[in-house]
Amino acid sequence: MKWFILFGLLASAILLVTQMARAGELPKVGEAAPDFNLSDQEGKPHQLKDFAGQWLVLYFYPKDDTPGCTQEACAFRDDLSKLTNLGAQVVGISVDDGASHAEFAKKYHLPFPLLADKSTEVAARYGALRDLGVFKIAKRYTFLIDPQGKVAKVYEKVETSKHSTEIIEDLKQLSEKGK
DSSP, rough: HHHHHHHHHHHHHHHHHHHHTTTOOOOOOTTTTOOOHHHHHTTOOEEEEGTTTTTTEEEOSTTSSSSSHHHHHHHHEEEEHHHHHTTEEEEEESSSSSSHHHHHHHHTOOSSSSEEEEEEEHHOOOOOOEEEESSSSEEOOOOETTTBBEEEEEEOOOOTTHHHHHHHHHHHHHHHOOO
């Protein structure tokens, strides 16, 4: 009986690791950013091509209205004028639905699109999907996409309290290099 339970636990662990590994690879700096076509908290569709000619801060986050996600979103909100002055737009993506995004955006006065990736396909294309078997969430990754639609920087380790400031500094440096 012990062997049967042990075998079951081992098989479950292998399955979980396999599913997590299938989440996709991160796009590399210099590659074309994966396309997307998702609706925001107001039901308005957005595609990557809508942001052509400007910088795009595309950030994936695990869950609406949780402490880290709220801190990150509010920092982007508070720094939005600095980001737009640098030619950047901010877009958040999670696997929550549009209604959840609408409540989150209203509660914290978030003035940028929060895209609903209910199918989890976009998070998977960006390597930002955490597949836990029973449920799936987006990993806290950010992609800085240049005006030509190429990945300029990938942030895999995000400190929510400083992330917006980090992106502002990187945008300043990248804009100087492009001149």
